[in-house]
Amino acid sequence: MDAVNALLIPIFDLQLLGLIALGTFAGIYVGAIPGLSVTMAVSILISFTFTWEVYPALALMIGIYMGGVYGGSRTAILLNIPGAPSAIATALDGFPMAQQGKAGEAIGIVTVVSFIGGFIGIFALALFAPSLADFAIRFQPRDYFLLGVLGILLVGSLSGESLVKGIFSGALGIAIGSVGMDPLTFTERFTFEISGLRAGVSFVAVMIGMFGISEGLMQLHTVNTAAVKQTIGRIVPSWAQVRKHLPLGLQTSSIGTVIGALPGTGGDIAALMAYDHAKRVTKNPEVPFGKGAIEGLVAPETANNAAVGGAFIPMLTLGIPGDAVTAIMIGALFIHGLNPGPLLMTSQPDMFWFIVSSLMLANCFMLIFGLTGIRLFVKIVELPRTVLLPVILLLSIVGAYAVNNSLTDVYWMLGFGVFGYFMKLYGYPLGPVILGVILSRLLDDNWRRAIISDQESLWMLLKGTLASPLSLVLFAAVILIFLSKTPLWGLVFRRKTAA
Amino acid sequence: MMMKSVIGAVVALSLSALPALAEYPEKEIQGIIQWGAGGSTDTVARAITPRAEAVLGGKIVMQNVTGGVGAIGLNQVADADADGYTVLFGAENPLLYKVMKLGDKDYSDFIPINIIARGVPILVANVDAPFNTFPEMVAYINANPKAVKFGSTGPGGLPSVVTAMINAKTPLDVTFIPYDGDGPALTALQGGAIHVMPAVLGAAIEGIKGGTMKPIALFDVEASPQLPDVPTIVSTNPEFADVLPWGPFFGVFVKEGTPDDVVAKLTAAYAEGAKHPDFVSLIDGRGFKMLSLSGEEAETFLNGWQSTTSWLIHDAGLTKASPEEFGIPKP
Numbered sequence: 001m002d003a004v005n006a007l008l009i010p011i012f013d014l015q016l017l018g019l020i021a022l023g024t025f026a027g028i029y030v031g032a033i034p035g036l037s038v039t040m041a042v043s044i045l046i047s048f049t050f051t052w053e054v055y056p057a058l059a060l061m062i063g064i065y066m067g068g069v070y071g072g073s074r075t076a077i078l079l080n081i082p083g084a085p086s087a088i089a090t091a092l093d094g095f096p097m098a099q100q101g102k103a104g105e106a107i108g109i110v111t112v113v114s115f116i117g118g119f120i121g122i123f124a125l126a127l128f129a130p131s132l133a134d135f136a137i138r139f140q141p142r143d144y145f146l147l148g149v150l151g152i153l154l155v156g157s158l159s160g161e162s163l164v165k166g167i168f169s170g171a172l173g174i175a176i177g178s179v180g181m182d183p184l185t186f187t188e189r190f191t192f193e194i195s196g197l198r199a200g201v202s203f204v205a206v207m208i209g210m211f212g213i214s215e216g217l218m219q220l221h222t223v224n225t226a227a228v229k230q231t232i233g234r235i236v237p238s239w240a241q242v243r244k245h246l247p248l249g250l251q252t253s254s255i256g257t258v259i260g261a262l263p264g265t266g267g268d269i270a271a272l273m274a275y276d277h278a279k280r281v282t283k284n285p286e287v288p289f290g291k292g293a294i295e296g297l298v299a300p301e302t303a304n305n306a307a308v309g310g311a312f313i314p315m316l317t318l319g320i321p322g323d324a325v326t327a328i329m330i331g332a333l334f335i336h337g338l339n340p341g342p343l344l345m346t347s348q349p350d351m352f353w354f355i356v357s358s359l360m361l362a363n364c365f366m367l368i369f370g371l372t373g374i375r376l377f378v379k380i381v382e383l384p385r386t387v388l389l390p391v392i393l394l395l396s397i398v399g400a401y402a403v404n405n406s407l408t409d410v411y412w413m414l415g416f417g418v419f420g421y422f423m424k425l426y427g428y429p430l431g432p433v434i435l436g437v438i439l440s441r442l443l444d445d446n447w448r449r450a451i452i453s454d455q456e457s458l459w460m461l462l463k464g465t466l467a468s469p470l471s472l473v474l475f476a477a478v479i480l481i482f483l484s485k486t487p488l489w490g491l492v493f494r495r496k497t498a499a
Numbered sequence: 500m501m502m503k504s505v506i507g508a509v510v511a512l513s514l515s516a517l518p519a520l521a522e523y524p525e526k527e528i529q530g531i532i533q534w535g536a537g538g539s540t541d542t543v544a545r546a547i548t549p550r551a552e553a554v555l556g557g558k559i560v561m562q563n564v565t566g567g568v569g570a571i572g573l574n575q576v577a578d579a580d581a582d583g584y585t586v587l588f589g590a591e592n593p594l595l596y597k598v599m600k601l602g603d604k605d606y607s608d609f610i611p612i613n614i615i616a617r618g619v620p621i622l623v624a625n626v627d628a629p630f631n632t633f634p635e636m637v638a639y640i641n642a643n644p645k646a647v648k649f650g651s652t653g654p655g656g657l658p659s660v661v662t663a664m665i666n667a668k669t670p671l672d673v674t675f676i677p678y679d680g681d682g683p684a685l686t687a688l689q690g691g692a693i694h695v696m697p698a699v700l701g702a703a704i705e706g707i708k709g710g711t712m713k714p715i716a717l718f719d720v721e722a723s724p725q726l727p728d729v730p731t732i733v734s735t736n737p738e739f740a741d742v743l744p745w746g747p748f749f750g751v752f753v754k755e756g757t758p759d760d761v762v763a764k765l766t767a768a769y770a771e772g773a774k775h776p777d778f779v780s781l782i783d784g785r786g787f788k789m790l791s792l793s794g795e796e797a798e799t800f801l802n803g804w805q806s807t808t809s810w811l812i813h814d815a816g817l818t819k820a821s822p823e824e825f826g827i828p829k830p
Contacts, residue, residue: 043536047561050549137690141676181567184677186599186653199566263686319705320686327537327682335546337777339784341705405562449676453648453692 006353009055010361016059020358023063024365030064031071032083034208035399038068039324046332054336059358061332065325066362069267069304070114070370077106078380079392081212085204086267086304088434089275091211092158093289093296100292101231103378108235109294110301111370112242113249117302118363120253121260121309125316126356130345132310133317136261141449142465144264146474148443151269151435153478156485157276158431160290165428173436174443176201184445196408203437205400205409206416210430212396213417216389218424223385230378236371241294248278248295249302256303260310264446266323267307268438274303280484309359316352318342523583523761524557531562531576533569533589538680539701539785543615543749544588546781550772555764559586568592568655570602577604581754583761586612591747594805595655595812598827600819605805609752610762611797613769616787617746618699620661620718621729623685623707628694633716633735636695637669644672650684650696651675654817657747658684660808661697661718663815664742688712699747700725700786719744725786745807748790750797766793806830 010016030041042061049057072087077094090110097106124132139147152170159166179190180200191197252274259270278289278299285293311322319341321327333340338348345352380388400413420430454460465471530548534540541563548559564572569592579585587609596602622633630636640647651658658681665671673695678684681698688696689711696703697718704725706712714729720743722731732739751769753762772778773791782789792800807830809822822829 039536043541043563046536046545047549050545137686139690140692141687183679184653186568186601186655195567199571263683314686318689318711319709320689321537321682324537329537331537331542331545334542334781334785337780337784339705342709342711343705404564404566445677445679449678449692452674452676455645455674 003349003353006350007357009350009354010059010358013055016055016358017361019056019059020063020361021365023060023065024067024362025063025369027064027067027069028071028074028366028369031068032074033399034075034081034083034212034395035204035402037084037204037403038065039328040402041068042325042328042332046328046335049332050335054333054338055354057332057336058329058355061329062355062358063362063365066118066305066308066359066366067369069308070111070118070301070366072304073110073114073301074107074377077110078103078377079212079388080215081392081396082207084268085207085434085438086271086307087300088207088211088268088431089271089300090297092275092431093291093293096290096292097297098230098378098381099228101228102292103230103381104235104374105237106292106297107374107377108371109237109241110297111367112237113245113298114301114305114370115363115367116242116246116249117253117256118305118308118359118366120250120302121257121306122356122359122363123309124257124261124306125309125312125359129313129317129352132258132261133314133320136258136263136314136322137318137320138470139262139264140468140471141446141453142461143468143471143474144262144442144446145450146465146471146478147262147265147269148439148446149478150474150481151273151439152443153481153485154272154276154435155432157279157289158272158429158435160427160429162427166432169423169428169430170432170436173433173438174440175436176206176433177203177437177440178444183441184448201412202400202403202406202409203434204403205413206437207434208396208400209413209416210420210423210433212392212399213414214420214424214430216392216396217417217421219385219389223389225385228381230382235374245294245298248281249298251281252277252299253302253306256306257310257313259303260307261313261322263314263320263322264442266311267304269442270307270310271300271304272435272438274299280481305363312355312359315340316355317345319344523758523764524555526584528557528559528583529562529579529585530559531564531572531585531587533565533572533587533592534563535565536563538682539618539699540588540590540749542785543782543787544751547615547751547769547772547775547778550775550778551765551768554771555768561588568596568599568601568653570596570604573604574602576752577608577754579754581756581758583753583757583765585754586765587752588749589752590749591804591808592655594801595809597825598809598813598818598820598822599655601655606750606752606801608755610755610757611793611801612751612753612762612765613773614748614750614790614792614797614800615769615773616782616789616791617744617748618657618701618787619723619744619746620657620697621700621703622661622695622697622715622718622732623688623703623712624695624715625688625691625693626711626713627691628713631713631715632730633732636715637671640671640673645674647671647673647695648693649673649675650681650688650693650698651677652680652684653677655812657681657699658697659815659817660745660812663811663817664718664739664745666815667742667811668736668738685712704786719746723786725783742807742811745804746788748800748804769793803830 072084073090076082076087076091080095155170256270278295282295311326314320315326576587593605630639716732
């Protein structure tokens, strides 16, 4: 009964309802602009909402979070510049669709599947939070390492025509990710005694450069060709189309929820893993992946929005943040005099249901705001290049500067932009670079933790892996996926069918 | 001669008129937080600042400048003008930069506005660990060398200092698993990846109350009012009394050379902010000890902390340079 009452708080309070709507609307734009992140917006809001009651403050933050995760897809589709790392996979098929004049259709689908993914994440939070949190904290360093290895196998999916070039790009990403002070031992790596390198290379600056600037430079080649005329037919996808992709969407939403609930991983890894999953399970896509496949939009966008609900699972049940945004929200709860921890759900069940309900509302507002204004947005793609390119450059510079208010990041961004341009020119895929940067810490830190835990013995590590059901499943998945991408698999498979 | 005295008079006049013309703060103040959003330093800084703003009558815009164990943020404030318009919100780490070779600046290049609060270290264990008290833990470790896993956060962090304290009294043969902060390490503790973690009470208090982790000993000379049943280390091992109380702290700083009247205004504002009942209850609730030190008292606190901690970790072999090189006296 109390739960129902708490669920109804934001629905019948006009002020709260308005704040959630406002937050979601603002979040979509924060998310869409590369360099402006939800993490940044929420931490600014802590100071801003300091004197407010806790419910309105949370309502606004939740709206921003939900809208922001979705918003990253906008610029990914329209400009090939992901607004946030979790939208990298969305650009792979979204931008080709925009190039074919189907930007409106792409945004429509992304909006609807984001809503579905978001809903499933919230559903899991509402019904299974305690057991999912219990499962998530059982991940040992070796499990995170295996998850990282699974992630690095995505290079295969992101490489395009040449796997060798993909592996080179991925390795480059890992190298970039390991620059700076090693957070486990405070030893400097690849810093060459330059103090500016101690903090490492800002990963968002690399992303903006590689996607924003290099894309801008690429488009200079075709600066005088007319922009693609966008056909704006049906924006809201038909029920038949939604139903067709629903099974995939449900699978990728589950991936998103679980990866989101893990304290060491977030929506960015979830989206990439979901994309890989879609590529594996979709036998005959209508359009090939990388050329505008609908499945390539459904998978990452359901997963990253499902990860939102997932991230709240360990936060609300144990006081452990599921990602960077929920970490800040924990700080906000402390400032508002609450003590998020394992007792929060029993001592303040209202708070739990209030958050569930606000997330649900934010998800609905996201659907509404997402579907309106699409016609206006797709006009961006129709702008002449001579107008669009300077805007891309400006957005990239502002975005790179905004991350840490650092001019050094702007130079990194420009440098990686030019470098990325040459990589594109010579057929080196850029996706694996970002993947490498995202995964380098996950792999490196957890490998070291795992091997130290087992007395630096590979044999003991292997024994431990085989003894734990969770590690065993992950280990088997790594082996299977690896084999499925090598010629060996085809050999075995053919032999079977022959016999 | 005549000219000179006229100039002198003009200069004197303008000097005396200056403070009245430029009433601090006449523009927005930049607040640089050394650590990331959501952490202890961030929470405390963002909670006290609005209270101080009210007294100061100005706006302080807060910003997290992280990286390099906080050195990036510290250097940014050190490179700005000493005019009180750039304020540093920092933790204890800079006092170890010199001996850890992380930078050549520390709080001696700053004026402390307020040393807000001190954290209390606590040793917590996984709920299934086969020991409940410090002596039981020591006995178990001695019987099972290398089997017990301790979480750590790199040399100079709280876990390394507490471990150095323990090793100085009772050397322990355990395996250290590195984490990038006590948050992730305490998560790993609850999942069973590590067995014991020296943490700050504030980070562990809710877990202890909720029964997801087990307190072993509070590293302080008196019990915590929030957890009165948790035994202090000195109640079982009185030999620890000579290094305690010790703990990480948070403070507000401005660059050395900032005008006295600005320092006085900021000091008054933050001292008043620290008294606000909501802020006091936040500090108490998270298991911190309110200090609110400024001026001479704050300098003494900083020097004492630097001397104790530098030598403790130097004797444990964790430093890259001797505290002697920087004239840090032995405690």
